Amino acid sequence: MNTQDKKTAVLPVARKLGIVGGLGSLAGGDLFFKLVKSRAVLADQGRYHFLFEQHPFKDVLLPLDRDASMTARKFYVFQVCQSFEAGGVDAVVLPCFASHTFRDEIQQELGIPVLDLMAALAEHIRRIAEPGTRLGILASDYVRHSGLFERYLGGDFQLVYPPEPDQRVLMDAMYGLNGIKDGYLQGVPLEGVYQACLALQARGANLIVPGLTELSLVCADLQRRGLSVLDINEIYAAAVTTADDEPTRAPFKLGIVGGVGPAATVDFMAKVVRHTPAGRDQEHIKMVVEQNPQIPDRTANLLFDEADPTLALYATCKRLESAGAQAIAIPCNTAHAFVERLQPYLRVPIVNMLSETVAAIARQHGSGKRIGLLATSGTVQSQVYHHAARHTGLSLLIPGFDYQELVMNAIYGERGIKAGFTDGLCKEQLLLAVEHLCELGAEVIILGCTELPLVLSHCDHFQVRGHSVALVDPTTVLATRCVSLAGLPA
Known part of the structure; x- marks a missing residue:
């Protein structure tokens, strides 16, 4: 040689x-x-x-x-x-x-x-x-x-x-x-x-x-x-000593960053189960969840520079990695403002709920539709949905100031969703915001906070005070994507 x-x-x-x-x-x-x-x-x-x-x-x-x-x-x-x-x-x-x-x-x-x-x-x-x-x-x-x-x-x-x-x-x-x-x-x-x-x-x-x-x-x-x-x-x-090792893959295991918020985590898991084509228990997807409500509030950090949730999110993701997760889902829209910081330091992918949502809208409704966004003020201000939408040629409408306050009160108020309410005042406030976006020309509305689908459901033809609009639930989109990652038809 x-x-x-x-x-x-x-x-x-x-x-x-x-x-x-x-x-x-x-x-x-x-x-x-x-x-x-x-x-x-x-x-x-x-x-x-x-x-x-x-x-x-x-x-x-x-x-x-x-x-x-x-x-x-x-x-x-x-x-x-x-x-x-x-x-x-x-x-x-x-x-x-x-x-x-x-x-x-x-x-x-x-x-x-x-x-x-x-x-x-x-x-x-x-x-x-x-x-x-x-x-x-x-x-x-x-x-x-x-x-x-x-x-x-x-x-x-x-x-x-x-x-x-x-x-x-x-x-x-x-x-x-x-x-x-x-x-x-x-x-x-x-x-x-x-x-x-x-x-x-x-x-x-x-x-x-x-x-x-x-x-x-x-x-x-x-x-x-x-x-x-x-x-x-x-x-x-x-x-x-003579055989070549065949690649072995453990059954797909989904890691879930839970507690952001707690009820939305349970809702997301139920959607994964509901969209899995299983005839018996053993055909469902393995899930490992860290329900960590102590992760600092994402909206409070983005709007008021309060405690940074990045490290808590990262630590939770690393524990899911160590537990054998092959993909990570974060059923929290606002938390996706931090995903770009986290992903380079993880070995497994975070399934980006926002990107999956706008891609699903473009496929199902076309790129020419006007899209309304109902989300926390932190999500709106971070522009994460706007960035995701631009990649698929979609433009977003957001509520005016007063209506955005209604959305925030429906989520965080004393009788809001995070306080355990799913009907009454919080629902009326959300319906007013939906009507407002329809009047602005929205044909599709993203329920861009994981608490919102606890009140309003994923629906192609939602009727509100003379308007018909499609409501898109990102947690449903995320659930179906995670099912497909497991190699199952969602």
Whole structure:
């Protein structure tokens, strides 16, 4: 390679693998050893970074009998995987058959892949065995009765298990006092496993398949006795160091900056639910909400230079990021005056409710319509809707001074919406402002404060004192956009 080639050569991207330890300390250590000495790693030792993480797991010594509870194991595995994801690990190695009975549940909550031990085992068997081969399975009672092997191998192979007496011998050899999990790899425990293997051969098994990662610790001894036994740690190590990680995306999760205001947040969430085409609970969108009413008032800051809400908004968005949100919604029109300050410091996008609203108006009503804006004085003064409208060729009408005061009183007054009222004086004040904008020529009116749709609804033909006007609710627009971001037809 010449000097120029050396300058332009692209080094392979390092691959960081996190290994969940503690579910069987000796088997986990054996897997780590086999990963380090695997052909792929020895050929390119600079490419692979391994992070072995093991914490105290109180149920590790309990035998995996048929009715064993997986709750503590699930929580342990999830917590370790979650720390791997936060630490920038590319993929998780999970050397535990029992944990693969709930691998799909763990994967649903992560944005990095949990590499499938059973898929690696099944692929290896399909390479070396003919369809219909009788496979003898050595597994714990729990895994045996979970249907795990049937799901991965039952369609192509015949599966047999040891008779019950030999299964009890196997369980004792693994989990009993001075068993293989305790590090006793010779003598009575080894003979117990050997007896179970002979029982499988007597049932016609041509190949003995491990369903316990600890079997790798005695696999060589069994092979020397002439048994055709697979080494699961050898197989798993080869698979995870040669496979390219498929991009894994956790189910879409929407982060919501709540409390601005509190009732509007609940209203927005209801609209997301209402516009999601779901036939059952599990088809709805994940939402994580920080209901933070202590965020300083946006209008008070914009109009009177009171407390700045920028940091509180940013901190809330960062917590939503940390909770796994893939997009952030802020159901507050006035807060969008601060979005341009926040977005450069966030990894996930804030869905801009104002831009989405004016774009929706242009699509549905055309760019030639005259648009009225009902909003807080802070939103009006910040010109955020005006800027968004100019990008789509729309022009805005705003209420005259007296009518703008009516809008503010309808929102902030003693009998206003933020005080919990949605009828009576506040509604009459808003209807007067709507009529005023219609008289100015408005054909479409934006309900540009998230409290307003609690009183007036999204409507294409709203009648008010002889005028017909379309009312556009930005929170409805935002909700439908968030549904579409989740890959669902709104």
